[in-house]
Structure formats: structure tokens, C-alpha cells
Amino acid sequence: MSEATSLRTKRLVMRPWREADRRGFRMLNADPEVMRYFPRPLSAERSDSIMEAWQDHIDRHGWGFWAVEQASDGAFVGAVGIANATFPAPFTPAVEIGWRLSRAYWHKGYAQEAASEAMRYGFDELQVDEIVAFTLPTNLPSRRVMERLGMRHDPADDFEHPSVEAGHPMRHHVLYRLARVDWRATAGRR
Template sequence: MTEFCTSRLLLRHWQEGDRAPFAAMGADADVMEHFPSALTREQSDGFIDRVGADLERRGWGLWALEELETGRFVGFTGLNVPGFDAHFTPATEIGWRLRRDAWGRGFASEAARGVLEVAFDDLELPEVVSFTTTANVRSQAVMERVGMRRDPAEDFDHPLIEQGSPHRRHVLYRLRRPGI
């Protein structure tokens, strides 16, 4: 599975032309509101290099999102394996980040539904998780729209975020593969 389409989006490998708009996204205070800090250009490019290599190696991961109608890069959506220990790991998570001017158009939910189909139908994963800060109600709404459910007893302090940070406490959502 290298790339695929939803009705309005192409989920594809990262391209050189994605670097500048992704760096702008990572520097946007609104986009990065629920992260400990904005990304430098070096961090942004490093992220693209890492997730691009994951896609090449595994055939799945965090895909760049391109709006089919315009060909415009609008962010990313995909699957990732969390790189920390928590009560729910090992796991495969679904995540997304979109440009501010792409918000409110249903792109995150549409892309997430497509990624969940890949996760369950193609990869046959038994479960997918997603997590975000307690204050990130936009992402939590996407999680709920795609059928994920939260048990507040599973909320956790993200081990890679320093104690005392307002971004440390996270909510955890889960979705099991249908029929399991």
C-alpha cells in the first residue's frame, strides 16, 4: 500500500515540494497549539525524512495529504508506532495534522476513515489507537466521528513531555477491527 485516494484526497508519499508548506504548518502557532513547541525548519525536514523512510520501508505510515481538486498539500494522516512505553503500547496509532486553511472541511475525518480501512482491511490490525492532549477538542471530535471511543480511566501522562507542561496529560481513544 503505497498510496490511495478518498473522494477528495490523495494519500501519498512525501515529495520535495511538501517541505516548504509542511515547515509553514509546523511554524503556525494555531496548528501547533497542542504540541510542546513549534517546529524549526530542521525539525520539520527531519520529520519528513523519517516518515518518508517509514513509508518506503513498511509500505504504510504517515502519508502526505494532497487535495485532489487543487493538487495542494494540506497536511498528513496515517499510521505510526508510538516510540514510548505506556499502558497501551505496543500499539499502532492513527494521527493527522492539517494546515489551518484546510480545517473545517472534513479532510481529517475523510482521510482517517481511509486510513482505518487500510489498517483493518489490508494490514488486518486488531486495533488502532489515537491520543492527544486533553484540550485538543478538534482532534477528539475527529476520533469520535470515525468511531473511536474513549475510556477516561485510560488517559495518561505522555512520557516524552516534561512534567508540569500543559501538554503532558493525554486522552486515549481506541477502535477495534470490526468482527473482533
């Protein structure tokens, strides 16, 4: 078990999960608009299972997909972080970055702000060589965040996500990558 890390940005706190986050995370995962790039909205039980798995990752490693709250008032925003991706794919094992925010917090720059800090932590503190991100080809909002983070897409890296059933229209995913050396070369320009 590692000591859990919390991160801060100007407007956000990224921290381990609390029981009080359960309700907000359930609401976020049940929102069809938030979940439109996933096969389906999640049940309360599945949402709880993911929250517990993400906290378990934090307990084991000290970092992971953190709960995110506004620094000003402690309001639950969503989840952002980095975690080990170990499912079978040509690019795994890898460290992935991801975000899922409640709709009330879209279009405020929160995803990029928190993801930038998670990426900094991964490259500077953990010294990972590369961070990846993936989504559906049609998820243009997340793809724009990936591009603003400096990540690059090569269609040769795209893959069929093994946790989505064969033949499902959401099985095909695009992969973005950023190497630590490339991040360091551009970090000052962000």
C-alpha cells in the same frame, strides 16, 4: 523495504512524501494555531526531521503518516495516516492514527475523510486488531474527529506522554481506541 502505498478518497490523495512537500510542511508546523496542542511550533530543522522519519516509516513498512494533497489541484493539505507507536506507554506497541492539516484546510471534513481511509486500510489491508489515537484533553476538534471515526475514550487509559517533559501542562493525554471488530460492525453506518 516495502512498496509504498498511496490512498485516494473522493477529494484527497494520501501518498509518500516528496521534496516539494518540505516547504508546506515547515509552514504548517511553524503555525502557532496549528501547533497550539503541541508544546511549541517546530523549527524548519525539526519539521524536516519529522517528515524524513515519516517517509522512512513508509519506506520500511509501505504505509505510515502520508503527505496529503487535494486531488483536484495537488495542493499540499498536510499529513494523515497510521504508524507504529513504540514509545513507552501502557498501550504500546500499537498502531496510532493521526492528522495535522494546514489551517486553510480546516472545517472541510478533510481530517475525517483521510483518517477514515487510513483506518480502513489499517483494518482491511493490514488486519491490525486495534487502532489508537491520543491528544490533549483540551483538543476538542481532534477529539470530535476521533469520536466520528467510532473511537472510544476510557479515562482509565489516559496517560502521561513520555516525550513531553515531566510537569509540563501538555504531558497528560487522553487515549481513544477502536478495535477492528467494532469498526466492522459500524463501518456501514458512517
